[in-house]
Amino acid sequence: MALISVKDVSIGYGTNSILDGISFEVNEGDYLSILGENGSGKTTLLKTMIGLSRPMKGTVSFGDGLRKDGIGYLPQQTLIQRDFPASVREIVLSGFQGRLRKRLFYSNEERSSVEEIMQKLGISEISRKSFRDLSGGQQQRVLLARALTATGKLLIMDEPVSGLDPRVTEEFYELVEDLHREGITIIMISHDVKNAVRYSTHILDIGRSVFFGTTDEFLREEGREEQ
Amino acid sequence: MIAKIMEYLQYPFVRYAFIVGIMISVAAALLGVILVLKRLSFIGDGLSHVAFGAMAVAAVTGLTNRTYIVLPVTVICAILILKTGQSTRIKGDAAIAMISVGALAFGYLFMNVFSVTSNVSGDVCSTLFEATSMLTLTKADVIICTVFSVLVVLFFLFFYNRIFAVTFDEDFSKASGTDTEAFNLVIAVIIAVIIVLAMNLIGSLLISALVIFPAMSAMRVFSNFKSVTLFSAVISVLCTLIGMAASIVLGTPVGATIVCFDVLAFLICWITGKLTGRS
Numbered sequence: 001m002a003l004i005s006v007k008d009v010s011i012g013y014g015t016n017s018i019l020d021g022i023s024f025e026v027n028e029g030d031y032l033s034i035l036g037e038n039g040s041g042k043t044t045l046l047k048t049m050i051g052l053s054r055p056m057k058g059t060v061s062f063g064d065g066l067r068k069d070g071i072g073y074l075p076q077q078t079l080i081q082r083d084f085p086a087s088v089r090e091i092v093l094s095g096f097q098g099r100l101r102k103r104l105f106y107s108n109e110e111r112s113s114v115e116e117i118m119q120k121l122g123i124s125e126i127s128r129k130s131f132r133d134l135s136g137g138q139q140q141r142v143l144l145a146r147a148l149t150a151t152g153k154l155l156i157m158d159e160p161v162s163g164l165d166p167r168v169t170e171e172f173y174e175l176v177e178d179l180h181r182e183g184i185t186i187i188m189i190s191h192d193v194k195n196a197v198r199y200s201t202h203i204l205d206i207g208r209s210v211f212f213g214t215t216d217e218f219l220r221e222e223g224r225e226e227q
Numbered sequence: 228m229i230a231k232i233m234e235y236l237q238y239p240f241v242r243y244a245f246i247v248g249i250m251i252s253v254a255a256a257l258l259g260v261i262l263v264l265k266r267l268s269f270i271g272d273g274l275s276h277v278a279f280g281a282m283a284v285a286a287v288t289g290l291t292n293r294t295y296i297v298l299p300v301t302v303i304c305a306i307l308i309l310k311t312g313q314s315t316r317i318k319g320d321a322a323i324a325m326i327s328v329g330a331l332a333f334g335y336l337f338m339n340v341f342s343v344t345s346n347v348s349g350d351v352c353s354t355l356f357e358a359t360s361m362l363t364l365t366k367a368d369v370i371i372c373t374v375f376s377v378l379v380v381l382f383f384l385f386f387y388n389r390i391f392a393v394t395f396d397e398d399f400s401k402a403s404g405t406d407t408e409a410f411n412l413v414i415a416v417i418i419a420v421i422i423v424l425a426m427n428l429i430g431s432l433l434i435s436a437l438v439i440f441p442a443m444s445a446m447r448v449f450s451n452f453k454s455v456t457l458f459s460a461v462i463s464v465l466c467t468l469i470g471m472a473a474s475i476v477l478g479t480p481v482g483a484t485i486v487c488f489d490v491l492a493f494l495i496c497w498i499t500g501k502l503t504g505r506s
Contacts, residue, residue, distance in 0.1 A: 050402045073402040084264060086395055087451035094392040098403030104385050130450030150403055 001063035002027050003154060003185055004049060009058030011044050017056055019045060024204060024212040028064055028153075031186040033196035036206040042189045043076070043158055045206070049187075050156060069098030072151030072184075074143050076158045081139075082132065088142050089127045092118055095149030114149060121145045121175065137168035144175070155179065157188045173199060228476050235475050243364045244428075248467045248485075250376035251425050252437065256463030257383045258421055259442035260456050261414060264394050269320060270308055272435040273327035274422050277304045279431040280330030280337075287341040294371065298423045304330070305419035309411055372424050379417055383456075391452050428467075429482030437463070440489035447493070447500035466492050 002025035012018045018041040026032055036042045047053045049060050050071055062068070072095070096110045118124045121141050131139060140160055147155055155176070161169040173195055180186050180199075190196045196203060203218040205211040211221060235241045262268050281300040285293035308323055383390065393400045393410050401407045425434045441463035445455040470485030477484070 047398075052398060052401055068402075069404040071402060073399055075396065075398045075402075078396070078398075080264065080266060081395065084395055085446050085450050085452060085455045086391070090391060090452050091395065094388070094395060094399075095403075097389060097392045097400060097405055100388065105388060128451075133450065146399070 003030075003062070003064045003066050004187075005059075005061050005063065006049060007059050007061070009045075009048060009060065010056045011041055011048050011053070012056055019206060019210075021058070022206070022210060022212075023058075026185060026187060026202075028185055029183060030202050031180050031200040032188070032202045032204060033200040034187070034189045034204045034206070035191075035193060035196060040206050042206065046156060046158055046187070046189060066153060070151050070153055072147030072149075072153075072155045074140075074147045074155065074157040074160055076162075077139065077143070084131055086131050087128055088118070088123055088131065088134075089114065091131055091142055092123075092127075092145045092149055095146035098150055110149075117145050117148050121148070135168075136164050137172065140164065140172060141175070144172075148179070152184070154185045155187070157186070159189050159191065161190070161192065169195075232472050232475055240364060241475075243366070243369045244481075245468070245471060247364060247369055247372045247424075248428055248471055249464050250373050251421070251428050252441075252463040252467040253460050254376040254379040254421050255425055255434075255437040256441035256459040257379065257456065258414075258417055259438040259440075259463075260445070260452075260459055261390065261394050262418070263439060263442040263446070268435065268439050269323050270305070270418060271422065271438040273308060273323035274301055274305055274419060275426075275431045275434040276327035276334075277301050277330040278422050278426055278434075280332075280334035282426065282431070283334035283337040287337055294423060297426070298420065301419040301423050302416055305415040306412065309415045375420050375424055379421065382413070382417070387456075395452075429485055433482045433486050436486040436489050437467075440486075440493050441466070444489075444493045444496040447496040448503070462492050462496075463489075 004026045006025070007023050009022050010017045010020045011022075018039075022045070034042050034045070044053060048055050050073060051060070051068060093106060093111065093114050096106055096114075099110070100106070115124070115127075118127055121144060123138065123141050123145060126134065126138060131142065134142065144155075144157075144160070147157070157176075160176075161172050164172065169192075176186060176188070177199055186200075188196075188200070197215055197219065200215055202214055203211070205218065211218060213221070236245070259271075262271055278297055278301045281297040282293060284300075285296040288296065304326055308326060389400075389405060389410065393405060393407055397407050400410075421438070422431075422434050425437055429437060441459035442455070444462055445459035449455045449458055466488040467485050470488040471481060473479065473488070474481045474484040
C-alpha cells in the first residue's frame, strides 16, 4: 500500500477550482518533486495532502503505518518568524509537539534526540543562537531539523530553497539527498526543474496539463514536447 | 516617601490594589508576548473599547457587579474578532476597527442618554483613563482577579511548549496534529478576561500598554522565547509596583503613571539592546 494516496482530488477557493481530479501515489522511499507555475495550486495541494485544507472533492489517505503526527513538514517561512525571539534549540524541540499527546512537557529522551538531530544537520554550534540572527540557509536547516524531529518517514517541503544563494541551495539539496538515501520519503515543491530532475524519482508537474510519473518518463515527455 | 507608602499600605483597599496590580501585570505581560509575536496587538486595543461600551451599558442597568455583563460581552467579541480575522471576506484589521469604534460610540451614547450622575464627561473620562474601581475594590473583586490571573499563569506554565509552537508556526503545529483552533479560542477568551480585569487597574484606553510594552521591552534585550516570557512578566510587575507607589507619592492618576513607567522601561531596554547589538 502507498504511503499517501491522492484520489481524484480537486482543490480551489470558494467555488473556483484551480486543480481538477488529480490522482497519484507516493510510496515509501520515493522522492517526489512537485513542479508548477506560481498560483498553480502547488502549496494548496500540499496542504490538502497533510490535512491543512480540505479538498473540494476526492480523498487523501495514508497507508503503511503513516500517522498524521508522523509527517515532517517544512512550510514556507512566514513574516512572523523573521524577527521571532526563539533559540534554535527551542524551535527544533517544538518538532516533538505532535508526540506530546496528553503530556505537557518534553521527555529527556526527546531532549537528547534533539541534540543528535542538530549534530546531524550541523547546527549544534548555533543551538543557542536566535532564529532571527541566522542566515537564510541556516534558518532552513533549523526548520528541516524541526521537521526531522517530527518524522522518521516522510518529509514534506514547500519551496525550501527559495531565496537561498546557489552554493547554499546545492548544500541543501545534498542534505536532503542524504536523508533520502537513509530511507526517508521526500515530497518537495520546487521551481528548479534542473535539480528536480537530478534528484527526484518521481515528478508531478501541474502546469497547463498535469503530468505524474517517474523522472525518466518526465524527461521523455519533455523531449517529445520540444520536438 | 517610603513612610508615606507604608502609611498607605496600612489601609486594606491599598493593599488590595497592590495585589490586583501584581496579578494583572503578570497575566497581561504573558499574554502580550503571544499577541505581539502573532501580530495581534490591535486586538487588545479593540477589545478594551468593547469593554468600555459594555461597562457603560452595565452602569445603566445599575448592577452592583458590572463584571457579570462586561466579561461575557468582551469574551464574545474577542471570539468574533479572531474568527473574522481568519476569514478573507472581512479583513482582520477592519473587523477590529469596526467592532471597537462601534462599541465606543454605543458606550458614550448610553452614558449620555441614561446618565446616572450629572457629570457625564467626568464619568466617561474616568472609565477611559482611570481605574474605575481601584480604590473601591472589594474583597470579592480581589479574589476574582487573583483566581483568573492564577489561571492564566497556570495555563502558561502547563501549555508553555504548545504556546511556543503555535505562536512560532501555526501551520506546522496543525500539521503535527495540535488543535490550533481550540488554542486560538482559549487565547481569545484569555485576552478578554485580562482586559476586563485590567480595567480595574488602569482604565480601558490604557490597557493595551500593559499588554504590549512588557513584551516589546523583553524582545529588545532577549533573543529566546523563554527569557522573553520571563523577563516581560518581571518587568511588567516592576513597572506596575513602581507606578502605583509613585502615584501615591506624587498624587498622580494610577493608570497613566504605570504606563509612563512601562514606556520608560521600554526606552531603557531599547537602548540596552542597541548598545549590546541585540536588536
